[in-house]
Amino acid sequence: AQSVAQPEDQVNVAEGNPLTVKCTYSVSGNPYLFWYVQYPNRGLQFLLKYITGDNLVKGSYGFEAEFNKSQTSFHLKKPSALVSDSALYFCAVRAKFNAGNMLTFGGGTRLMVKP
Amino acid sequence: GAVVSQHPSWVICKSGTSVKIECRSLDFQATTMFWYRQFPKQSLMLMATSNEGSKATYEQGVEKDKFLINHASLTLSTLTVTSAHPEDSSFYICSARATHRGELRYEQYFGPGTRLTVT
Numbered sequence: 001a002q003s004v005a006q007p008e009d010q011v012n013v014a015e016g017n018p019l020t021v022k023c024t025y026s027v028s029g030n031p032y033l034f035w036y037v038q039y040p041n042r043g044l045q046f047l048l049k050y051i052t053g054d055n056l057v058k059g060s061y062g063f064e065a066e067f068n069k070s071q072t073s074f075h076l077k078k079p080s081a082l083v084s085d086s087a088l089y090f091c092a093v094r095a096k097f098n099a100g101n102m103l104t105f106g107g108g109t110r111l112m113v114k115p
Numbered sequence: 116g117a118v119v120s121q122h123p124s125w126v127i128c129k130s131g132t133s134v135k136i137e138c139r140s141l142d143f144q145a146t147t148m149f150w151y152r153q154f155p156k157q158s159l160m161l162m163a164t165s166n167e168g169s170k171a172t173y174e175q176g177v178e179k180d181k182f183l184i185n186h187a188s189l190t191l192s193t194l195t196v197t198s199a200h201p202e203d204s205s206f207y208i209c210s211a212r213a214t215h216r217g218e219l220r221y222e223q224y225f226g227p228g229t230r231l232t233v234t
Contacts, residue, residue: 049221102161
C-alpha cells in the first residue's frame with residue numbers, strides 16, 4: 001500500500017518570506033513523487049515531479065522540492081512567497097512498479113500568503 | 116503543455132436523472148484516464164481507472180453500475196452518473212497520462228473539474 005501525509009492543513013506566510021509545505025510518503029520500493037496546486041473550483045495543475053536523479057527538483061512558478069529518501073519526505077519550497085501562490089497544494093506518490101499506475105494523494109495543505 | 120478539458124464545468128440535475136461528463140485530452144493521446152471525486156475541503160479520491168478500448172477498473176466501494184465509464188478513443192473518456200441522488204453531488208475531476216512515442220509519461224494532467232449538484 002502507498003500513502004501520503006501532509007501534516008499541516010494550512011500554512012500561513014507573509015509575502016516575500018520563504019515557504020515550506022511538508023509531505024511525507026510511504027511506498028514499497030522507489031517512489032515517484034509529485035506536487036500539484038489547485039485553485040478554487042479548478043482542477044489540479046502539475047508543479048513538479050521527482051522520478052530519479054538529483055534530489056532537488058525545480059518546477060513551475062519558482063517552486064522546488066527536495067526528495068529525502070532517509071526521511072521519506074518531499075517538502076515543497078519557494079524562496080519568496082507571492083500572494084498569488086495562495087491555493088491548495090497536494091502531494092502525491094506512486095510506487096515505481098505500481099502496475100495500476102495509480103497516484104495516491106495527500107490530504108492537501110492550504111497555503112495562505114498575506115501581503 | 117498537455118491540456119485536459121472537461122464538459123460541462125458545472126451541472127444541476129434533478130434526483131433520478133442521469134448526467135454525462137466528458138473528459139478530453141486536447142493535444143495528446145491518453146491511453147489511461149482517471150476519474151476522481153473531491154468533496155469540499157478534502158483530497159481527491161480515485162473512483163476508477165479507464166483504459167482505451169477496455170473496461171474501467173473501479174476502486175473499492177465505487178458502484179460500477181452507477182458510475183458508468185466509457186473510454187472509446189485515445190482522447191475521450193466519459194463518466195455517466197446514473198439515477199443521480201443528492202449524495203452524488205460533488206466535484207468530479209478527470210486526469211490523463213500522456214503517451215509520448217508509445218510510452219506513458221510519468222505525470223498526470225488534470226481537467227478543470229465538473230461540479231455536479233443534484234437537487
